[in-house]
Amino acid sequence: MDTMILGLPMIYYVAMITKVLVAFIFVLLTVAYATYAERKIIGHMQVRLGPMRTGWHGLLQPIADGVKLFFKEEIIPSSSSRFAFIIAPLIALIPAFITFAVIPFGGVMEVAGYKIPLQIAGYYDTVAGRIFDVNVGMLYILAMSSLGVYGIVLAGWSSNSKYSLLGGLRASAQMISYELSAGLAVVSVFMLSGTLSLHEIVMQQSAFNGMNWYIFKQPLAFFLFFVCSLAEINRTPFDLPEAESELVSGFCTEYSSMKYAMFFMAEYANMVTVCALSATLFLGGWQGPFADTFTILGPLYFIAKLYFLMFVCIWIRATLPRYRYDQLMYLGWKVLLPVSLLNIVVTGLVGYFISH
Amino acid sequence: MNPFTPIIKGLKITLDHLFKKPVTRQYPTERPKVSPRFRGLHALNMSHDKAKCVACYLCPTVCPAKCITVEAAEDANHDKYAAVYEIDMIRCIFCGYCVEACPVDAIRMTGEFELANYRREDFIYTKERLLEKK
Numbered sequence: 001m002d003t004m005i006l007g008l009p010m011i012y013y014v015a016m017i018t019k020v021l022v023a024f025i026f027v028l029l030t031v032a033y034a035t036y037a038e039r040k041i042i043g044h045m046q047v048r049l050g051p052m053r054t055g056w057h058g059l060l061q062p063i064a065d066g067v068k069l070f071f072k073e074e075i076i077p078s079s080s081s082r083f084a085f086i087i088a089p090l091i092a093l094i095p096a097f098i099t100f101a102v103i104p105f106g107g108v109m110e111v112a113g114y115k116i117p118l119q120i121a122g123y124y125d126t127v128a129g130r131i132f133d134v135n136v137g138m139l140y141i142l143a144m145s146s147l148g149v150y151g152i153v154l155a156g157w158s159s160n161s162k163y164s165l166l167g168g169l170r171a172s173a174q175m176i177s178y179e180l181s182a183g184l185a186v187v188s189v190f191m192l193s194g195t196l197s198l199h200e201i202v203m204q205q206s207a208f209n210g211m212n213w214y215i216f217k218q219p220l221a222f223f224l225f226f227v228c229s230l231a232e233i234n235r236t237p238f239d240l241p242e243a244e245s246e247l248v249s250g251f252c253t254e255y256s257s258m259k260y261a262m263f264f265m266a267e268y269a270n271m272v273t274v275c276a277l278s279a280t281l282f283l284g285g286w287q288g289p290f291a292d293t294f295t296i297l298g299p300l301y302f303i304a305k306l307y308f309l310m311f312v313c314i315w316i317r318a319t320l321p322r323y324r325y326d327q328l329m330y331l332g333w334k335v336l337l338p339v340s341l342l343n344i345v346v347t348g349l350v351g352y353f354i355s356h
Numbered sequence: 357m358n359p360f361t362p363i364i365k366g367l368k369i370t371l372d373h374l375f376k377k378p379v380t381r382q383y384p385t386e387r388p389k390v391s392p393r394f395r396g397l398h399a400l401n402m403s404h405d406k407a408k409c410v411a412c413y414l415c416p417t418v419c420p421a422k423c424i425t426v427e428a429a430e431d432a433n434h435d436k437y438a439a440v441y442e443i444d445m446i447r448c449i450f451c452g453y454c455v456e457a458c459p460v461d462a463i464r465m466t467g468e469f470e471l472a473n474y475r476r477e478d479f480i481y482t483k484e485r486l487l488e489k490k
Contacts, residue, residue, distance in 0.1 A: 045370045049380040319366040 012123070015116045023120055027100055030306075031268040032062040038314045045318040072257040077160060080254065084158035089255070089262035092151025095144040096269035102137035103276045104199050106286050106298035118286070118298060119199060137198040138190070141277060142183055145232060148270065149175045152234075152241065152251050155263070159254035167250025170325070171241035175232050177332040182228035184340035188221045188347040189214050189281050202285035206292070215282040218347070222282040224340050226309075229278065231332065233270040235313060237320035240328060275309035276302075283309075390467035395450045397468040398443055400486045401461060407487060408462035411438040415454035415463060423447035424454060441483040445471055 003010045036051065036058065043050025051058030076085060106118025108131065115124040122133040134140055149172050156168015192214065193201045205212045215222045231238035242250030252263045279285060279302065288301035323331065381388060390396065401408045411428035423446075429439035454463050473479055 041374065044376075044378060045373045047373055047376050047379050049378045049382070052380075052382060315367060315370060319370045320363065 009114070011111070011114045015111065015114070016120075019116070019118070019120050023100055023105070024097070027097060027269060027272055030272050030310075031265055032066065034268045034271065034310060035065065035264070036062050037310070038317070041311065041314045042318045045315075066261065069261040070258055074257045074259070075254075077254050079160045081158040081160065084154050085254075086259070088151050088155035088158060089259045089266070090151070091154060092148055092266040093262045093269070095147040095151075096266040096273060099141050099144045099273045100276065102134045102140055102198055103273070103280055104133070104202050104285055105276075105302045107291060107295050109295045117199070118295075122199060131199055133197055133199040135195070135197045138186060138196045138201075138281075141273070142179070142186075145270070145273075146175070146179060148266065151263075151266065155255065156251040159251070161254050163248045163253045164251050167241045167247045167253065170247075171234060171251055174234070174238065174240060174328060174332075177329065178228040178231035178238075178336070181332060181336040181340045182225055182232060184337070184344060185221045185224035185228060186281060188218050188340075188343050191344070191347050191351060192217060198280055198285070202280060202287060205284035206287045213282060213284040213287075218282070218343070220339070220343050221347075222278070224336055224343065225281070226278055226312075228332075228336060229274040230313065230316065231328070233267065233274055235267075235271065236317040237323050238328060239322060240325060271310060271313055272306070275313065276306050278309055279305035390469070392467075394467045394469075395452045395465045397445075397466050397471060398448075398454070398481070398486055399464055399466050400441065400483065401464060402487065407438065407441075407483065408460050409438045409441060410460055410462070411436050411441075412459060414457040414459065418453045418457040420451060420453065421447045421449045423449075438483065441486065443481045443486065445479040445481055446476070 005013060039061070040050040040058070051061040054060040054064045076082060101120040104117070104119035104122065108124060109116045109118055115126070117124050117131040117133070119131070119133055121137070122131050124131050152171040152175075153168045156164045156166070156171065159165070189201070190196060193204050195201060201214075205214060230236075234241050240250075241247075242252065247253070252260055255263060283305045285305075286298035286302040288297060291297045291301055409426075411426055413426055413428070416422070416424040416426050423444040425440060425442040425444075426438050427440035428436055431437050450465070452465055455465055471479075
């Protein structure tokens with residue numbers, strides 16, 4: 001146990017690999033079953049049953065879908081730009097998954113006297129006696145979520161089809177315009193927290209009854225962030241990049257087989273990340289009653305909050321029709337952006353008067 | 357009107373519906389209950405182990421789809437009977453006029469509605485096949 005690799009004990013590496021594997025598999029399973037939950041919940045909201053045939057109440061549906069997509073024919077259009085066409089799903093998928101690295105999903109777990117923070121990009125320093133994590137965690141997430149746009153734009157462009165191109169264009173325009181308001185909405189949280197480190201932000205929201213959650217101090221910011229995130233991950237009512245009635249399937253029209261599945265996985269992984277982020281920033285992350293005493297409760301609270309927000313996403317999808325393109329742009333630039341700027345100003349003024 | 361009220365109203369409606377009992381019928385396992393006067397596959401009625409049909413040709417005459425073929429013959433007792441009685445289920449529109457027209461109550465319609473088949477020939481229901489339907 002005392003072997004040191006690059007100045008860190010062996011158990012650090014073991015813990016790290018375990019954390020990565022557990023988190024990755026968790027996200028992967030959540031992504032798979034998010035599709036099932038979506039079909040089931042929307043089904044019941046439309047007084048239908050949803051998938052019922054594959055397994056008990058259709059529980060094996062995501063697996064059947066995966067197998068089906070995996071064995072489908074791989075079609076690469078002859079007029080497409082081959083390299084970009086093949087690389088685009090990967091570019092969309094990878095940022096969607098790696099954003100999860102900085103999200104804390106629990107407190108500090110002690111295994112054989114070694115303290116492991118339940119956050120992939122985190123390290124418990126025994127000398128300093130506290131957790132060190134990526135101190136620009138939020139910035140990293142914003143950067144990665146903007147990287148995801150490249151995958152979609154590339155997919156739209158390289159397919160060499162008008163529907164794909166229009167879908168890609170819409171996606172890029174939409175993601176860029178809503179990322180502004182989303183970024184500005186979280187700025188008001190940083191003004192309260194004074195840090196970009198997600199671990200610190202979660203620690204500041206610790207309270208037995210959750211009264212320290214930033215959603216109570218910044219309800220408008222939560223609303224703005226959630227709405228803008230929905231637009232950023234191309235979910236209804238902002239799913240214009242893949243508006244079926246106009247663009248066939250948007251940027252992924254020409255895609256088939258596993259490459260298509262990868263776009264879908266990226267989409268749902270983005271949904272998981274955005275919901276996890278909203279939970280972390282505004283709903284106190286893994287904090288909850290007794291979470292400090294019993295470490296295992298932390299991840300459970302986190303999962304509960306994450307799943308609740310995902311349910312809200314699905315619920316919104318079942319309720320709202322798609323925005324028209326000009327309405328989308330109007331909402332992004334003329335409503336959400338000024339409101340989020342105003343929110344920052346008000347937060348700043350209130351903060352100034354409280355401190356003086 | 358403020359833009360949130362309709363959205364919240366809509367969200368409430370969908371949430372209400374989430375807890376309603378789904379109207380879906382799990383068809384192949386869960387069968388629908390057809391009404392007694394449902395117009396499904398035809399059946400020829402029997403009397404004393406013989407088809408009641410006297411081959412009067414009223415049903416092929418009244419049939420708007422011209423799907424019934426009847427050929428009359430004489431049996432050992434010099435009674436008229438239908439030697440051939442065929443209904444082409446591809447042509448049949450299930451209007452029930454044949455049942456209405458029949459003077460001797462020889463034909464009726466059953467509740468059977470799953471009439472899909474693999475070959476065109478299988479859609480021609482002969483007298484034997486129609487008699488089998490009790």
